[in-house]
Amino acid sequence: MVEAKRSRVSGIDRAFQVLDFLTEKGEASTAYDIAKAVGAPTSTIYEIIDTLCAKGILQRRGDRGQVFLGAKLHFYGLGYVKDTNQAAVFQRAMEDLARDTGETVQICGRDDDKMVVLMMEEGSGHFHVSSRVGSRVPWNWTASGRLLVAGLPDAQRADLCARAVPSPTGRAEIDPAKLADSCKSAWEQGLSVQVSESDYAVACIAAPIRNDQGECVATISLVVPDSRASDPAHDFTNKARVAAKQIEVALGWRRPSAGSLAAE
Incomplete structure (x- = not known):
């Protein structure tokens, strides 16, 4: 047997x-x-x-x-979607954020040592990211990857940091100790930003979507020109954080705050 x-x-x-x-x-x-x-x-x-x-x-x-x-x-996928409103919540959040900022918005997850684009909504601006739904890149090239790896058990996170690979731009961090530190920092801040690490002139601003156990199940991120990433006039970092919190509230993973989430 x-x-x-x-x-x-x-x-x-x-x-x-x-x-x-x-x-x-x-x-x-x-x-x-x-x-x-x-x-x-x-x-x-x-x-x-x-x-x-x-x-x-x-x-x-x-x-x-x-x-x-x-x-x-496809039918298995339909069965999964029918049983959960998660995809619909993600879609509404992406549409709202893309409309508010005019930038491309992604929902990303992790598959072993890869960051995967699960969903995407293009913005109305002239700048469009070249990735597509299903795209996979090494996690250490991305802002989302740091957040998706940060909450893993120490041994699993250390293994992924040790297997980090260089990016085409040469700007992605591959030193295991520095990677671990950047993951910790991103987790504590509830935000991760990368500039020109995976593609030249492209920046990504990601916030973690945490379930009721505090685990990062996915991220919501803005993909923007690097020249606009840190411009306070656009307020991208706060908008990414707010979008993530709104998703958590909609799915019952976070208690609604007394005031507006936008004011956090």
Whole structure:
């Protein structure tokens, strides 16, 4: 019985490796490419792919046996969204902040050592960020990443800091000790700002969205030209903080303050 259970868990893990790889790559791939990327026997991946395709989780594409995410996943996603108003709350907050500032707004999360753009609302201004929903970049390149990592257990945070990688601009911090300090500072301030760390002339101002346990489940961030990031006339830092608090109140994770949140 123990061996059968262990085999089943291994098969589930491999299936998630396949799904994670295809999600991150964002395009169809062959079983050989997937097996090579996840370090699994090609025969095992073929078997998993056949099973997932039969269930509609994956679908076959092209003439080289490529596969990609299937339509069944869409229905699972709809089931999740139907059971929670979280996505609707996030969407309203993004729309309000984008309308107020004219800047692009993102909701971001973390997947291991990557920061992931979960949702995005473009502003009305001329400046538009080039990232898209589903984009993944190393966490240490981003303002959101610092907040998403800050609240992790010490050992997990230390491991991520030790695996930090340089950014294209060369400005992202990679020293583990300094990264840990910046995470702590961002957490204490309830705000994180990065300027030209992932892209030249681009700044990001992020605030943590904390659940009722105080955990950072996501961030809401403004993506702005670096020349406007610190201009007090725009009040971006306060607006990002207020938007995060409004989300927490709407989801029942924070008690409404006596006065207006905008006055905090």
